[in-house]
Amino acid sequence: MQKDVLLNTMKENAESVQSVVSHIKNMEEAFCYVSDLTRRQGGSTVTAPGLNIDERIALQEICGKQGIRFLSAPLRNHLREIHTSLTFADWGIAETGTLVLDSTSEDLRIATMLAESHVAILPAIRIQPDAASLESGLTALQKIFPRYMAFITGPSRTADIERILTIGVHGPRELHILIMEENES
């Protein structure tokens, strides 16, 4: 599939399950996005497991200006406090608008499960057409154990009361995908 077709399919399918999709060019834009989002929602904390030290300092600085606190690992100490989490997706699956996150790190799991809003950066080159294209990649990862992999498609939802779709029952109420066009890693 051509790159732009893949990108559009990813975007369309993710949006059809209430994910919010945007494009960014660099990390700074992601940090500003997270900070603005948190403020707009009246939140006061962010966390971002997986950032290197320089990135963390940059995010802290941007958030600090808006009075938003950065929560450091281990996140078990902050289970009830996380408002926004920022993570990196390992892959995207265009066919279903899915993010694939290697969530073996407990902090990453806590960040993506207990936050009110989850923001994930998805490098455009990591978008695959379908789950079958990931079969060998995932199997290789699973052979190096322990491993906890997550497919995430839209925010948490339920239809258990009269089949009425309701968003945000246990996990994040919002899922934001930031597609990063250039970054190779």
Add this chain to the structure above:
Amino acid sequence: MIQTASDMKTYKKKLKESLDDPFLRTTLDNFGSSYKLSRAKAFENLDFDSLRNQIAEGKDASILCLEELFGTFKTNAEKAGAVVHFARDAEEANSVIASIASENRVRNIVKSKSMTAEETFLNTHLEKKGFKVTETDLGEWIIQLRHEGPSHMVMPAIHLSRRDVAALFSKMTGKEQNPDDISGMVEVARKQLRNEFLEADMGISGANFAIAETGTIGICTNEGNARLTTTLPRVHVVLAGIDKLVPDLGSALRILKVLPKNATGQAITSYVTWITGAAECGDSFDSKKILHIVFLDNGRLAMSKDPVFSEALRCIRCGACANVCPIYRLVGGHKYGHVYIGAVGLILTYFYHGRENARAIVRNCLNCQSCKAVCPAGIDLPNLIKKVYRTVLNDEHRRPVKNVLLSTVLKNRKLFHFLLRQAYLVQQPLTRGGPFIRHLPLFFEREHGFRSLPAIVRRPFRDQWEQWRPHVESPKHRVALFGGCVMDFVYPEQGKALLELLARHNVAVDYPLEQTCCGLPALMSVEETAAKEAAIQNMDALNSEKYDYILTLCASCGSHLKENYPKMFGGESDLRFRVRKFAEKVIDFSSFTVNVLKISPDVFGKSGKKIAYHSPCHLCRGLHVTDEPRKLLCFAGLEYIPSKDEDVCCGFGGSYSVEFPEISAEILRRKLDNVEKTDAEVLVTDCPGCVMQLRGGMDKRGSKIQVRHIAEVIAEEIIK
């Protein structure tokens, strides 16, 4: 506590309760209709049949080597830090899990949805041992608070209204909840259950997949509760049926591609979680999760070796067989299964929860084939339901009087036809010479009076054959007509209309008089020997070598001849070839007219009569004929007006309508309501059995809409 009726009398009383519940009926009916649309959308541009074949083949291969897969899984999962257990039955699974909880000094347990845990009644066991267990899937939590079992495999609380949930939550929180604020109620669950997650020491989950190659567990959820259940507490126990084992990730992904689409019309569930081994856990003393995986046998391994029933282990628990079942849509899951519900539930109940619980429910199947058509694993559910009924009768050494009579009569064509002729005489006081029996004699119960019954004619088709038989010089095709009992003895005029049409198109037709009942009623009453004898008589009578086609006006007979005959004799090498030859020649009226005769629209007038159409189960799902009858109506210059749920059963189902008259009546009522909403003058269908049910119902409600067989209507439109 789940209580399932073990005898028909109690069962029928319970069914009546559901039939009288207006909320249940509306909600399930709306669901049935919207499910169909969302499912179709989810499979747009995908080839369902080929996906289904892949799943069936993959599952069949796994079923053959479950023990081997278990060994591989155990080795790989234990390398990765899990402990893998094998439990022979429910009791053993429950006690293994309770011991794990005790050994780890657990007090609070959170659970994410697991049908296998429902199967073993795990919660009851753990609560008896003093553990606090909280279900975290919203629907499961609701039914746990109500002390009920699930009424659907995917949507456990679908039988409850917002008012029921509001009342429950008001009582629990001590604060009045607004039933129309569904988000508000979901918020109550989020808050309450978040506390439970944070306080739990052990999480129990099910598994959708167990991947042998890597020792990985795969779990699908929408709410995200399985992720929290498997992450926050220090102990994680997985309980899974041993049939969930697949060799590799590819097999799991193939199932995943279909499961959510077929379950709810979603492309994929919000979360799919893949767990390989004991991941990091800050709450555990060595920072590693304590992970136990319990595989439940409970009869599965024995089933996997059974030549007939192993097919049921292909089930991927999507729940679709309930979604499309016209009976489920009326009575709900609590009356249509035990723990497992829907068509597959009728089957699994016998194996997992015993004969007592299966005895009555297994008889509640119309054989409309809807479940079979939608099953993503290609399980022939209606067939297995009948086989379970047979097994129940065998176990109990029972043979109902009805079965003895039916089998004696059907084996002997002369006796059978003699009795039908006697019936003509006996019914005289009831029909007063008319076409209907409108008032049943007193020995019938009141609930049978929902339709007028047709009268048996004085001169069946076979008696008029010599007189009606057309003579065709140098014919284009030679066909044998398979009449079927209803055309022959009730509606010979349908056959007559066909003869005229065939003669005009240069088709030579024969009606071998040695033919008898197709045998479907015997098979439906699980009298297989009688069914086979009838089949052999018919194959002898209609020697397929002599004809180009074996034509029938009856969809039920047609699909029985074409599909069930080869199935019944599949294992018998001396007959297999002959049956296949015979079956290949069987064709229905519309397909023959459109595809073989290639009838031209020029031969018809343009009356523009408004026609509604009922698609018989055994035509659209049995013979897979859907376009031809509708095309034919248009060719014939008629105005075809589509109506809602055209392909849903009319509720006849042969003896089903006698055994479960109240359900049959309700399914028929809906069908006729849908037709009456159009402004059609005639309701057309291609099965004399359906004509009988639909016409009887229309007559009873005094409707002006006529009900006719498509052959009669088409023949009439030909310019004479």
